[in-house]
Amino acid sequence: MIQVxxxxxxxxxxxxxxxxxxxxxxxxxxxxxxxNNGAGxxxxxxxxLDLIQPSSGHILNNTIxxxxxxxxxPFTAAFIDESFLIGYxxxxxxxxxxxxxxxxxxxxxxxxxxxxxxxxxxxxxxxxKYLRDLSKGNMKKVGIIAALIGDPEVVILDxxxxxLDPTTVNRxxxxxxxxxxxxxxxxxxxSHDLVHTVEVCNRIVALHLGEVVxxxxxxxxxxxxxxxxxxx
Amino acid sequence: xxxxxxxxxxxxxxxxxxFGTNLALKxxxxxxxxxxxxxxxxxxxxxxxILEDEGxxxxxxxxxxxxxxxxxxxxIRYFLQKxxxxxxxxxxxxPINRSTxxxxxxxxxxISFFNILHAFFFVPFTVVLLYKGYGYQAILxxxxxxxxxxxxxxxNILVNSKNTVFYIALALLAALGxxxxxxxxxxxxxxxxxxxxxxxxxxxxxIAVLLVVGTYYSAYNYFKNRLNLDDGLAKKSExxxxxxxxxxxxxxxxxxxxxxxxxxxxxxxxxxxTLIMSFIFIFYxxxxxxxxxxxxxxxxxxxFAGIFVSGGFLFTFGQFVPSWDSAYYQLMxxxxxxxxxxxxxxWWLMVIGTVISTLIASFYLYFGLHTYLIIVAxxxxxxxxxxxxxxxGGAFVKTPIxxxxxxxxxxxxxxxxxxxMLISLPKMLVPMGLYTVGYYLISPNAGLILVAxxxxxxxxxxxxxxxxxxxxxxxxKYATIAAYKQKN
Numbered sequence: 220m221i222q223v224x225x226x227x228x229x230x231x232x233x234x235x236x237x238x239x240x241x242x243x244x245x246x247x248x249x250x251x252x253x254x255n256n257g258a259g260x261x262x263x264x265x266x267x268l269d270l271i272q273p274s275s276g277h278i279l280n281n282t283i284x285x286x287x288x289x290x291x292x293p294f295t296a297a298f299i300d301e302s303f304l305i306g307y308x309x310x311x312x313x314x315x316x317x318x319x320x321x322x323x324x325x326x327x328x329x330x331x332x333x334x335x336x337x338x339x340x341x342x343x344x345x346x347x348k349y350l351r352d353l354s355k356g357n358m359k360k361v362g363i364i365a366a367l368i369g370d371p372e373v374v375i376l377d378x379x380x381x382x383l384d385p386t387t388v389n390r391x392x393x394x395x396x397x398x399x400x401x402x403x404x405x406x407x408x409x410s411h412d413l414v415h416t417v418e419v420c421n422r423i424v425a426l427h428l429g430e431v432v433x434x435x436x437x438x439x440x441x442x443x444x445x446x447x448x449x450x451x
Numbered sequence: 452x453x454x455x456x457x458x459x460x461x462x463x464x465x466x467x468x469x470f471g472t473n474l475a476l477k478x479x480x481x482x483x484x485x486x487x488x489x490x491x492x493x494x495x496x497x498x499x500x501i502l503e504d505e506g507x508x509x510x511x512x513x514x515x516x517x518x519x520x521x522x523x524x525x526x527i528r529y530f531l532q533k534x535x536x537x538x539x540x541x542x543x544x545x546p547i548n549r550s551t552x553x554x555x556x557x558x559x560x561x562i563s564f565f566n567i568l569h570a571f572f573f574v575p576f577t578v579v580l581l582y583k584g585y586g587y588q589a590i591l592x593x594x595x596x597x598x599x600x601x602x603x604x605x606x607n608i609l610v611n612s613k614n615t616v617f618y619i620a621l622a623l624l625a626a627l628g629x630x631x632x633x634x635x636x637x638x639x640x641x642x643x644x645x646x647x648x649x650x651x652x653x654x655x656x657x658i659a660v661l662l663v664v665g666t667y668y669s670a671y672n673y674f675k676n677r678l679n680l681d682d683g684l685a686k687k688s689e690x691x692x693x694x695x696x697x698x699x700x701x702x703x704x705x706x707x708x709x710x711x712x713x714x715x716x717x718x719x720x721x722x723x724x725t726l727i728m729s730f731i732f733i734f735y736x737x738x739x740x741x742x743x744x745x746x747x748x749x750x751x752x753x754x755f756a757g758i759f760v761s762g763g764f765l766f767t768f769g770q771f772v773p774s775w776d777s778a779y780y781q782l783m784x785x786x787x788x789x790x791x792x793x794x795x796x797x798w799w800l801m802v803i804g805t806v807i808s809t810l811i812a813s814f815y816l817y818f819g820l821h822t823y824l825i826i827v828a829x830x831x832x833x834x835x836x837x838x839x840x841x842x843x844g845g846a847f848v849k850t851p852i853x854x855x856x857x858x859x860x861x862x863x864x865x866x867x868x869x870x871x872m873l874i875s876l877p878k879m880l881v882p883m884g885l886y887t888v889g890y891y892l893i894s895p896n897a898g899l900i901l902v903a904x905x906x907x908x909x910x911x912x913x914x915x916x917x918x919x920x921x922x923x924x925x926x927x928k929y930a931t932i933a934a935y936k937q938k939n
Contacts, residue, residue, distance in 0.1 A: 268784075269785075269928075270932055271929060289787075292786060292788075293787045299781065302778065302781045303779065303782040304779060304782070305711070305778075305779045305782070306778060306779070306854070306855075307854065308711070308714060309691045312694070312695070319704070319707040320787055320788060321786075345693075347690050348691050349691045351855070352691075
């Protein structure tokens with residue numbers, strides 16, 4: 220589904236923040252990206268969404284080169300950070316807006332929202348609050364569910380577990396596992412938390428200073444291997 | 452302790468994102484400030500002699516209108532003066548007394564431009580008074596006036612969060628002015644006694660001093676008691692109401708964007724300021740059509756007014772497309788968005804704004820049909836030509852807009868951009884030129900037809916310009932995303 224070739228990102232001050240020679244993510248995989256701060260996780264996702272320009276190489280998303288064509292947008296959805304939210308909308312308005320852009324009518328969106336009512340924990344819908352006034356955790360919930368609208372084939376979530384309470388983390392894990400069960404859907408998740416990532420992903424790639432340093436299929440030993448790698 | 456604060460202040464000034472990048476603009480703003488100071492200083496020096504020539508007792512005349520000066524100052528402050536609350540949060544958990552923090556932040560406001568400026572008027576005026584033999588009481592009067600200015604300063608801090616207080620002050624100012632103009636009620640007969648006593652007696656000035664001390668301590672207590680994250684420093688949040696505007700659904704994607712733009716205008720401080728500004732622009736034409744200012748009493752300046760009366764919204768809103776969406780531009784760029792629909796939604800919004808302005812401006816019919824037709828012709832030109840030019844200019848503006856604050860709307864660095872400047876010249880000059888040519892060569896009506904025809908002709912280029920804007924959006928995409936990520 221996603222092919223990365225000779226991809227690198229170097230900023231004008233000469234610092235190379237990402238350098239991936241080759242990476243292939245097959246369709247239907249749930250792909251976990253782990254690494255310390257500055258490892259290049261968000262940079263990789265930003266390149267995947269064509270939000271920054273690659274210094275060299277390219278990414279193919281379903282054979283479409285992301286920085287030359289926009290045809291990948293209809294089947295790709297993402298939540299990177301709060302800048303993906305429109306602060307002056309209520310949660311419902313935001314969901315319907317994204318729904319409109321993805322060709323979903325109000326009923327489709329409502330059905331999706333009803334399915335995830337538990338995840339919202341009664342704090343999002345009808346809360347009489349604009350998104351800008353929600354807590355960080357609740358903002359994240361809105362962004363994650365909005366990324367599921369329209370049944371996208373590729374779902375990209377940057378640090379989805381951060382800022383969430385333990386119960387919500389467990390609910391989110393369930394949601395991500397369900398997503399990944401669909402063999403047509405490719406899920407990309409990044410995290411600092413090795414345990415969560417190992418639990419929801421069937422493949423894990425560790426980045427360090429922009430380079431791929433580990434690429435493993437998840438097995439019972441994976442967590443130990445990763446913990447040993449990141450041990451101090 | 453204050454030494455640390457001042458050092459922090461200096462760093463925040465020199466390291467602010469806009470400091471280095473927009474030096475040219477800083478200089479222009481500095482020149483603007485100097486200009487105002489010079490005006491006030493010249494006025495302060497000359498006003499005594501001007502009033503004397505008019506056969507008035509200068510100090511009494513000044514005192515008569517001082518009430519308006521003070522009220523007007525309060526209104527201006529409300530709009531322009533920044534509140535000192537920023538940067539307090541990190542100090543709260545450090546071992547610093549709360550009272551020190553509050554004293555410091557309040558103290559900081561005293562050296563604001565809005566206070567210093569008045570000194571440029573009052574100091575030379577008082578010097579002239581002394582020179583003319585008004586005696587030591589002139590100094591007492593001066594103290595009282597400066598104390599009242601500072602009272603305004605602290606009053607503004609107290610009421611800044613409350614819109615109602617501001618509107619009451621504005622309504623009071625308008626009502627007093629109107630009733631005085633129509634000889635219904637003259638507040639100045641009472642207020643002038645108050646101000647005159649500052650000079651006539653040796654102790655009345657103490658009232659002003661007590662006022663400034665009183666407002667200072669009210670502001671001090673107000674802040675000190677609210678120096679908590681959940682109170683004075685809390686973000687204010689409004690009760691949100693979901694609005695679906697389902698009637699816009701029939702317009703498809705265009706409707707989707709229009710819905711958001713309407714919510715954008717309604718729910719953000721910054722964009723509401725834009726709406727107020729465009730409303731004020733409607734009355735801008737009064738300066739031109741009442742023949743009250745001689746320099747404006749000619750055909751080309753009337754077209755200038757016609758363009759502004761109908762186009763206030765178009766200019767104030769349009770120049771910041773797409774910056775209005777800067778806060779969530781990354782979202783927009785990763786969604787399946789048709790640029791064309793996005794651009795035409797903004798365009799339609801400007802058209803609607805222009806039409807509404809033109810309808811409200813129908814009171815200009817009072818000045819004759821031709822006057823109103825100038826405005827209508829201006830509106831047609833605005834819709835047909837200027838709407839495209841404004842958006843073309845906006846495409847080059849890459850400064851993020853903070854929707855939640857209204858303060859940037861004035862004296863803004865954001866609109867300043869060489870390309871934008873060049874694009875904005877024809878917006879005024881072309882219709883002014885066309886009307887003048889028609890006016891003198893054929894007839895005033897021919898001038899109007901020329902302007903309107905140019906507007907209609909502009910429609911023909913709509914698709915071409917939209918293509919062009921789309922190309923700019925695409926080619927500048929990465930730079931725009933990067934620029935919008937930077938917070939001011």
